[in-house]
Structure formats: C-alpha cells, structure tokens
Amino acid sequence: MQPLAFVDLETTGATAAVDRITEIGIVTVDADGRVDEWQQLVNPGQPISPFIEQLTGISNAMVATAPPFAAVAGETLARLQGRLFVAHNARFDHGFLKHEFKRAGVRFRGPALCTVKLSRALYPEHQRHSLDALIERHRLQAAARHRALADAQLVHQFWQIAHRERTPEQIATAIAAQNPPCVLPPQIDPALAEELPETPGVFELRDAAGQALWISRAGNIARQLSQFFAAPEKTSRDRQVRERVQHIVWHETAGEIGARLLEARLRALSPPSLQRPRRNHSGPAPRWPFAGPAALRELSTLHLVDQWCYLGTAETPDALPALLTAPRPGFDADIYAILSKHAGQLTSLEARS
Incomplete structure (x- = not known):
C-alpha cells in the first residue's frame, strides 16, 4: 500500500496568499498499515476574526504562545514526504501548505488527492459530498x-x-482521473508542473527575450495551462505559442475578479504579441459615484478603485496607503467593463474607515 497522509488545516481565512494556518492535523498511514496522528496549533502572526474563532473554536489566546509555521515546517514536511497527500478539498489545504512552506524557504512538492472529488466519482448517486454530508451518509465518528x-x-x-x-x-x-499528467511544451522543464498552483490567477507565456506572447486568466492555473498546451493546434498562432514559449510566469489572485483585473492590467502594460489587440480605449471615463476612492472586496482582499481606475489590490489593510499614494493609471475601458459589473459591491473608503 502506498504511504498516505490525511491532512486538515484550520486557517485565518480562505486565501492562501494572504491568510495563515492556525492548526495542522495529520493522520499518517504507513505501507504496513501503521497509523500515527499529529496535531499542532500554529501562531498565524495575524488576528483570528470572531467569525473564524466561532467556526473553529481556535482563539487568539490559544495561538498566542504557539510556534509560528516556520518553527514546525520541518516536522510537518517529515510527516508529508513520500506520501500521497489526501484531504477534503485538497486544493485548499495543499495550496495553503505550499504557501507556508515557500515563506519558510522550504520546497514542498507532491501529488494530492481530493476526497470531495473521490466521493463524487465513487458515489455518483448522491448530490452532496461535503464533509458534513459524508459524516451523515457513512456514519463517520466526529470528535x-x-x-x-x-x-x-x-x-x-x-x-x-x-x-x-x-x-x-x-x-x-x-x-x-484526479491526477492526469500535466502537458507542457518539450522545451519547458517538466518539473515546473509540480510548482504550478491550483488557484485562480493569471499566467504569462514569454519568449526567450522575456516578451509576452500570451497572457490569460485562469480559475485554476495548473489545470488551465495543461489544457492550453494539450489542446489541438487549430491555427498557426497556436503553433507559434508552443514553439516560441521559453518561460511561464504566473500570478495568484484571491478569485475571479482579481484575475480579470490583473489580466487586463498586464495586457495593457505588455501587449502579448500573439493575442488580439485590446479594444479602443479612447473617450472620457463614465461618472464616478463616489467622492473619493472605493474598495471592492473579494474574499480577504480589497481591490482599490478611483474614477473607475484600478489602483491595485491590497492583501492587508497596511497595503492601502501605498496604493493610494502611487501614480494613478489612466482610464481603461477593459477595467471599467470588469468593475461596472460589480458596481453595487463597491464601498467608499470613507464609509469603511
């Protein structure tokens, strides 16, 4: 039997690039069937909100004297190495650990298996596959x-x-079915496939000189890149992208809105040579409904906007002043098309303060 690690994390929020781990739980099963269990509180270095405290039962007081992740990274890695990583919604737990290991200067790789997807495949007659649904359906014993x-x-x-x-x-x-091989062009190091995040964001395909050939948003960077290169070549442009790409760069975002905004900004700053030109951006900006800047929340991040111009995304409140004082970009019709769809969610910064 392949050695296994059943993993669950508690965190301060849902965004791996911003939030932090507060607790790690790992059940390891060796090839001979021996089971070992480990649990560790982690000081996230940021406050735990009342909502998260109520959900998990983990308070700021409980983690105040706990070690930071960097101090337990070695123990955590030792329990995961050489094992199939198994978790319910594995993209969440695996992604959080990849970010935490990266901050600690540790390289973390390895396959992951999602039991949400496994339950859907093995029990297709059922509609619900959340952990609570599995507890009820299979009479799991929850401590x-x-x-x-x-x-x-x-x-x-x-x-x-x-x-x-x-x-x-x-x-x-x-x-x-959960772990199909990642398809990349032959000139790209195949080891890159294990680095690609399964998170929303934007990927850039660049040539040998570092110039952008293609820029695209993705709901899942790893999956969409693989699908991009696995798709049949329909045009000479498809062939050129595959032949000329030498570097793949990606940027993770909290969600779809951030990916759309970043894609539009990157395509404006460095127009990709093998994609269609962007739309005509001439004309005045539409009326701005606020007296000053406003923010659009997406999970734990804030997209800062003024006069329909995207100023940037703040992952923490401390990042807002730098965005507000940075040089302002001009009006961009693509950015406006994205933001106008979420106009009702914009909140004045004055109202937030």
Missing part, C-alpha cells in the same frame, strides 16, 4: 468538527469505508 486532527480523522474514516464498499479497480480509476 470535534472544524478542528484539524478531528477532520483529518474523518477523511481517514471515509477512505477506509470507500475501500470496503468499492473495488480496487474503481478506486484506482477514480484516483487516476
């Missing part, structure tokens, strides 16, 4: 929901039940 080790134990229980109720062939097929 304490939304604590890291307890939730990791639940994932382990589901894994055991699935292996009793489904054939090895069914399980092997479901697992293989």
